[in-house]
Amino acid sequence: MNDLTSTSFATPDGEFHWPVRVYIEDTDAGGIVFYANYLKFMERARTEFVRSLGLNLREGLRDNISYVVAHLDVRYIKSALLDDELTVSVSLAKQGRVYMQFDQKITNKKNELLVTGHVKVACVELCTGKPRPLPESLIAALNARRIA
Amino acid sequence: MNDLTSTSFATPDGEFHWPVRVYIEDTDAGGIVFYANYLKFMERARTEFVRSLGLNLREGLRDNISYVVAHLDVRYIKSALLDDELTVSVSLAKQGRVYMQFDQKITNKKNELLVTGHVKVACVELCTGKPRPLPESLIAALNARRIA
Amino acid sequence: MNDLTSTSFATPDGEFHWPVRVYIEDTDAGGIVFYANYLKFMERARTEFVRSLGLNLREGLRDNISYVVAHLDVRYIKSALLDDELTVSVSLAKQGRVYMQFDQKITNKKNELLVTGHVKVACVELCTGKPRPLPESLIAALNARRIA
Amino acid sequence: MNDLTSTSFATPDGEFHWPVRVYIEDTDAGGIVFYANYLKFMERARTEFVRSLGLNLREGLRDNISYVVAHLDVRYIKSALLDDELTVSVSLAKQGRVYMQFDQKITNKKNELLVTGHVKVACVELCTGKPRPLPESLIAALNARRIA
Numbered sequence: 001m002n003d004l005t006s007t008s009f010a011t012p013d014g015e016f017h018w019p020v021r022v023y024i025e026d027t028d029a030g031g032i033v034f035y036a037n038y039l040k041f042m043e044r045a046r047t048e049f050v051r052s053l054g055l056n057l058r059e060g061l062r063d064n065i066s067y068v069v070a071h072l073d074v075r076y077i078k079s080a081l082l083d084d085e086l087t088v089s090v091s092l093a094k095q096g097r098v099y100m101q102f103d104q105k106i107t108n109k110k111n112e113l114l115v116t117g118h119v120k121v122a123c124v125e126l127c128t129g130k131p132r133p134l135p136e137s138l139i140a141a142l143n144a145r146r147i148a
Numbered sequence: 149m150n151d152l153t154s155t156s157f158a159t160p161d162g163e164f165h166w167p168v169r170v171y172i173e174d175t176d177a178g179g180i181v182f183y184a185n186y187l188k189f190m191e192r193a194r195t196e197f198v199r200s201l202g203l204n205l206r207e208g209l210r211d212n213i214s215y216v217v218a219h220l221d222v223r224y225i226k227s228a229l230l231d232d233e234l235t236v237s238v239s240l241a242k243q244g245r246v247y248m249q250f251d252q253k254i255t256n257k258k259n260e261l262l263v264t265g266h267v268k269v270a271c272v273e274l275c276t277g278k279p280r281p282l283p284e285s286l287i288a289a290l291n292a293r294r295i296a
Numbered sequence: 297m298n299d300l301t302s303t304s305f306a307t308p309d310g311e312f313h314w315p316v317r318v319y320i321e322d323t324d325a326g327g328i329v330f331y332a333n334y335l336k337f338m339e340r341a342r343t344e345f346v347r348s349l350g351l352n353l354r355e356g357l358r359d360n361i362s363y364v365v366a367h368l369d370v371r372y373i374k375s376a377l378l379d380d381e382l383t384v385s386v387s388l389a390k391q392g393r394v395y396m397q398f399d400q401k402i403t404n405k406k407n408e409l410l411v412t413g414h415v416k417v418a419c420v421e422l423c424t425g426k427p428r429p430l431p432e433s434l435i436a437a438l439n440a441r442r443i444a
Numbered sequence: 445m446n447d448l449t450s451t452s453f454a455t456p457d458g459e460f461h462w463p464v465r466v467y468i469e470d471t472d473a474g475g476i477v478f479y480a481n482y483l484k485f486m487e488r489a490r491t492e493f494v495r496s497l498g499l500n501l502r503e504g505l506r507d508n509i510s511y512v513v514a515h516l517d518v519r520y521i522k523s524a525l526l527d528d529e530l531t532v533s534v535s536l537a538k539q540g541r542v543y544m545q546f547d548q549k550i551t552n553k554k555n556e557l558l559v560t561g562h563v564k565v566a567c568v569e570l571c572t573g574k575p576r577p578l579p580e581s582l583i584a585a586l587n588a589r590r591i592a
Contacts, residue, residue, distance in 0.1 A: 027325035039480035069479040074516040177471035183365040184335035217331040222368040
């Protein structure tokens with residue numbers, strides 16, 4: 001019942017989707033979602049994508065592994081509004097030794113495209129912030145997903 | 149599938165529950181959820197409680213009706229951590245002519261009590277910020293719920 | 297010129313004041329500051345109060361010392377609006393072995409009282425979250441301030 | 445004393461600078477500023493840039509004029525930390541009929557470059573979200589600044 005993982009789904013082409021509801025906390029005095037808050041939605045979806053692979057961030061932090069966004073390209077096409085039900089997609093566009101490149105989209109219930117994002121995420125050592133290779137477990141899980 | 153309303157539930161005593169996942173956006177450099185962010189979780193749960201009654205905030209705004217928190221009493225007992233699955237409860241403790249008093253609790257998966265809150269929410273005119281009576285539709289829905 | 301500490305001031309009774317500008321990020325679709333965001337303003341003022349004593353939070357974290365809010369009582373009297381210039385006051389109401397009790401007020405340029413808060417902050421070990429005595433350096437600085 | 449405008453400055457090449465302190469609210473469990481929060485810092489600086497021209501956002505909203513970010517390109521080079529004193533620069537790279545293109549940089553006290561951003565901001569009607577020409581008063585102020 002109280003199951004936070006039940007609502008995601010993957011399409012045949014391997015895209016991952018995550019639903020997000022717009023709350024008053026997300027909006028601003030212009031009556032729309034504040035532009036920085038879409039980045040929260042996109043990060044939630046990336047986090048759930050990684051969780052769907054059987055990994056979670058907190059264990060990573062315990063092992064001195066963290067992830068930071070290195071580059072961001074976001075196009076805002078149409079604004080989301082209070083109470084909107086959004087779907088945030090995640091698809092792994094590229095995978096390097098130390099980073100992943102994600103393509104993301106945010107759509108509303110009417111299937112209108114609101115936001116597109118290209119997000120480059122680097123793996124770093126938590127303590128130093130220095131880049132480090134993606135953990136083996138993550139690479140294995142990404143490969144397993146690709147084959148499945 | 150992509151259904152944002154499927155995960156709430158009500159207990160026999162009429163308490164409403166809403167699940168919340170802790171994301172990196174909610175945490176701070178102390179490694180825990182930032183104290184103001186629990187208020188977001190509590191507001192999400194109140195919003196979903198109202199939505200479960202068949203009402204939503206955006207329509208209210210269109211009718212010049214808004215809600216503001218008038219008083220807040222929050223006790224922080226134990227911190228929530230990244231990736232935690234929380235349950236936020238809402239129960240209507242008191243209902244006046246222009247305000248509602250909610251009792252709220254946040255617990256984690258181990259059923260540990262993390263936060264308790266008493267939140268007084270006043271109904272106001274959106275344009276002026278002046279108090280106004282709770283809308284009839286809300287009162288009717290609250291009464292219907294009490295009887296059911 | 298680019299001096300972030302120049303704008304605070306203390307009144308004769310020892311109250312500390314910190315100016316805060318309301319930005320679009322702080323507001324919500326109701327056209328006012330979102331209720332949780334006043335807690336950010338209050339924390340900024342407490343942080344600057346502590347900084348004015350010659351201490352800072354990051355060094356504390358390095359020494360395994362952190363601070364968490366244990367209890368919060370906030371009364372919202374009037375809403376702050378976009379572009380408002382607010383003043384947030386801090387006064388130490390009580391000091392225990394492991395906690396400090398702050399009284400805080402938020403006013404606008406017209407000197408209208410918008411928010412009052414009573415905030416109990418506990419000192420904890422960063423690693424465990426367990427309460428620990430306030431650091432000697434903080435107690436000494438608080439005492440020095442009281443005498444001065 | 446309690447003057448929120450005293451701390452900005454402009455360099456000879458017309459760049460505008462705004463100081464930002466990093467508070468605990470801005471950080472995340474990775475111990476650094478959360479990636480979306482740099483966008484808040486950049487918006488604060490753009491808002492103050494516009495304010496330095498004698499204009500403010502709230503009056504715009506009253507006249508049914510709002511601004512939305514249409515495109516964002518952000519490079520994250522080095523992380524900001526709790527208590528850091530940052531400087532956010534704003535320079536108007538291009539000005540169209542309905543939009544402005546800003547180049548922004550965030551540096552720390554050691555003058556290390558942390559973040560660069562290219563932000564395209566469109567002027568819209570508040571009610572409809574439809575693009576509309578930049579207001580005359582803004583164009584006049586931008587021109588006056590360029591000549592001065």
